[in-house]
Amino acid sequence: MKLPLHALFLLCLLSKVLLMSGLEASVLSDDDSYELSINGPYVEVLLKAPSESLEIIEHTEGLSTWAPIARNYGQGWENTQPNAYAIYNAAGNNAGIDVPISNKGFFRKLSISSTATASNKALAARFLMQSTFGPTLLAIDTFPNVDYANFLDASYSNFELWIDQQSQIAPFYHRAYFRQRSDPDYTDTSTMTIGGIDTFSNEVGHDPSLGHRLTFFRDNIAYKTNWECRLPGLGGIYDANGQLIDYTLYTEDVNNNGILDPGEDIGYTGSGQSAVGNGQIDHNLSGSGTSGKPYIPRIGGHVDNALAAGRTKWDVTLGQNKTKKVIWYEAALNAEDQLRQRIAWALSQYFVVGELGSNNPGTTERWTNYYDIFVRHAFGNFYDILSEVTWSPHMGYYLSHMGNKKADPAKGTFPDENFAREVMQLFTIGLWELNEDGTLVLDSNGDAIPTYDNDDITEFAKVFTGLNKPTDRANLEYFFGNYVDPMKIQSWKHDFSTKTLLDGSTLGPFNSNQNGVRDDIEGLLTHLFNHPNMPPFFAKFLIQRFTISNPSPAYIQAVSEAFKTGLYNGQGTGNRGDMLACIKTVLLHPEARETALSFDPNHGKLREPIIRLMHLARAFKIESTRTYGWHNFNKLEDIILQAPYGSPSVFNFYRPDYVPNGAIADQSLSAPEFQINNDVSALQLFNAYYTLINFGIAGGFYGNVGEKNYIEAPSDLSDQIILASDTQVLLEHLDLLMTGGKLSDASKSVILIAANSMGSGEALVKHMAYLISITQEYNTLY
């Protein structure tokens, strides 16, 4: 076999060439870092001490595509995606990787000997791009110890300190924000107890100091659910004595004769087990709105009072369906607990409920209440999130396990399979059996192994039976029922048969009562939570949301380990599923922090569009001039294909394995965010940058991010304008604020040339910020 060696060496100076013809082989070149030899069906790659700060060994068969097989960025040799050939210890403190042999195998080494040139502030800004909705000058300047010479240490301790500080900040609860701005007559019951149980700790009362922004139902029924799930495995509804309630006694059609008899379909009032019968539900809808209907709480809904305060009507009205979103934008732009909010946002893309597919897309409380599961447990435990999501009627409607009944042979009906399927596919274990490092477990034929089959789905569908919509009560935003409290149990609808689990063990039998229903459901959730796939499946998701699209096996392994042990660096609760340990590992792993990796071509990700937009809004201090200060971004789900509560289906805005054509596909890698980066949305997003930078939140004549044909929330460029007399200084400032100092020399040069014809002062700032916003350095992370 004759190969054009000269051509090869011209392109790839550091190549080793392994020529294989039959079993004969010869090795050319003399690089010190690795050696090749043939061992049976493999090429043994011996990996020795590296000489540079980043070395990547690549392999090709036939020169069409080079794939990395090993990497060393100062943390020892590791294997890499996409092939993730196993790495092992070899003699003499070396590592080894076996690559399947082929007719034409070529190896080469890419290397770079860079020293970190990023300033402390640039390092802090890059970290804040991963962990918040975008760095601000203040956040960069006040980052822990950012002015100290030894800011960066081997354990990234100042970054961990920031995380610890963040985890201690009082949470911004979306539902609380909503309710605190509600009816001033509303009684704050947050400190009340019933039967000695502090069941009201999550209830939020009106805060008069915040003004009168929302209307609310009056009166309370002394009834509360334990929806914090502080006790293990608790869901459902509890009575005043802390006992689970079985709504079989209180449900519709107890006689099961197809019609409602007197006394059926009752509302449960909780305090005394009493009922208001005959289809009457005690909503206490005594408030009266302008049309005689009770108030539906929404921001700006109470127009009369606002008018009395001298505000015009346009200033206070906001479509009810916007309320939950302006609360989300408030959190993203202004909440102090940025990391908690970013985690919540990530979790909302894992346990998805979207407006499309909900029976009630326009309301607020059920959505914010659901979202607060993620806010509340952002640094808590994954199991609590899984359990609360499962019991939530908001999810119960979306994936249709609410109202699900055991099979009825007479009617020819079967349990609904929807939740049983997705709880495995999306919320816990995924489709394929995984090793702890996220690589596929292979059978003896080298094939991947499915984690479950359709028989498992039909089996588990039986588990999610006997839950139904919680009984109506007062003091909720009411719209066709109570979608806030956990679903109620109706044991007569539950399939109490013993279920076979994925490992062949059995679940049940349990007592045929409400406790049995709970044990069945929590038993299955526990089974899935303890499945070996759970840690790596969630680990990869979390990494993709925060730092990079294609984590190495070592990175996934580290986060899996944190999930399993509940520890980061030996610290933590020690409980499986500990979220703080997971998030620390995601953000503090060397793969997320080491700047040498920015030279690895496969390292990084496309940023989520909504985070890129929020980043600009924060960096340029978008501030609402509206009475109640809301930031009314308009229909971002249509414009940039991503918005809070805007996922088109339970499969989120993008799939974790989406592959765009081009360089990423050539490397057999994936890049989820490219799924919503298309010809329209990509340019809409850039035009949204333009609008935000030049005007702020505005629509119509001004641009595409606002609802109104005027500027509702202007940008504030004063920090930049004072620097504009020196173009170079301005560029360095914007580079830090917008890319964490990553602008390449080539990009800077383009921008500086353009700056000659971009005017001065404010005009220069706007032009330059716009150009930087459309650079690759702003839109990607690496």
Next chain:
Amino acid sequence: MDFKSNISRRDFLVQANCAAVGTASLLSSLLSLRLTAGAVSASNFSDYKVLICLFLNGGNDSYNMLIPRESSAYNEYKEVRGGIYDLQTNPSGLAHARDTLLPITANSGQSISEFGLHPQLPYLKQLYDNKDLAFVSNVGSLIEPMSLSEYNSGAKQIPEGLFSHPDHQVHWQTLVPQVRGSSPKGWGGRMAEVMDNLGANTTSNIGMNISLSGTNVLQTGLSTVPYITDPAGIVELKNYSQDPTVNLAVDNLLSNHYNNVYSRTLAKANRGSIDAAVAFKEALDGLTEPFDPAATKSALGEDYTQTSSRLSMIPKIMQARGALNMDRQIFFVERGGWDHHQEVMLSQATLFAEINKAIEIFWEEIKALGLEDNVVLYTASDFGRTLTSNGNGTDHAWGGNHFIISGKANGGAIYGEYPVLATGSDYDIGRGRVLPTTSVDAYMAELASWFGVPPSEMTTVIPNINNFNFANLSTPLGILNP
């Protein structure tokens, strides 16, 4: 940056770019956009053909779209669906009352002749009666044909990820159901590449695939991606065409080399989006009636829906085919919301009404343009749904019914074998999941062949097609005339 002494920066870049040597394209050239290099010597096609995929995302419960009316078959239908739906007396029932169905007569190939359409599909009945619409029955993703006993014994290969949304959606679009995920690429993308090589659209600056519903697998080939447009109008990059400084800076930023694969992919995508928008706008602005989303919206009035807003763009783009230099176009329109685990009876009726009306508006426009022989519109969906009820909805299943609309269709007939719906039939793999008797491959081969894919290239477009024996690959199901 301090590169190793014996390697220059330029070498590093070139070296890292080794992988792209074979596929490098001229980024700034409009002519190379989204296209494989067409064979220069090939001649253009003389005819004009348009294929439109209407994807019903979520899994249409299509045994309530096309329903047997003949008494014994209807009774089997009624029984397996849990009786006639009634909100008060039988809320778990899924059957439509026989006298509410819109009657149609099947061709002699079916074992029964009386069928009915869902009550909300009167325009489809009209098209069927006019022989412009054909149904294809019991279609599903298969790797090879199989019987119930072969399914049960595991004797034949079955698609990966059976009954899961993302898997079945992708299978319909890749036609490679033995592989999970989109790596085999979409058959529409592969077909565009085949047609490009045969000389279709040789001088067009827009790719053959145009999506009205965002990125999708179907239209993504090895080297092609769909051009995405939107009912809201054509989006151009702000100030790109107006401000020379922005124009130059953007061009320079995008033509820089990016070592990082995410940056490089994004830069290339942005280059394509910016240029295609300019070209597309120019072509549509040149129409005698320029494309105006606001006017289209107000003209549709109450009939402006997600489906109609997208379908109504297609005739506009078709009219710009001259300016766009296109003789072959593939459109993708998606309507979601079909995953009816609950409230199937109410919600499906609403969606059918929307589809029916949108198709009526679209097809009347096509007829007014005299292009009905140039267009094939066909449906796709994840899967059919269980015949049995889960209480007030249905779950994921397999085989389902579809339709093709074209002036070139041998319409007024049902193709493929309409299955026996009774529980325990030779098609029932349990819970009323119907084993498909017509492969998606056969259905798509019919379309590909009409579009101009020669039999010699059929396995490129539809890799498993030889697993299904057809006497004539030019018209495997006999639906479409050339």
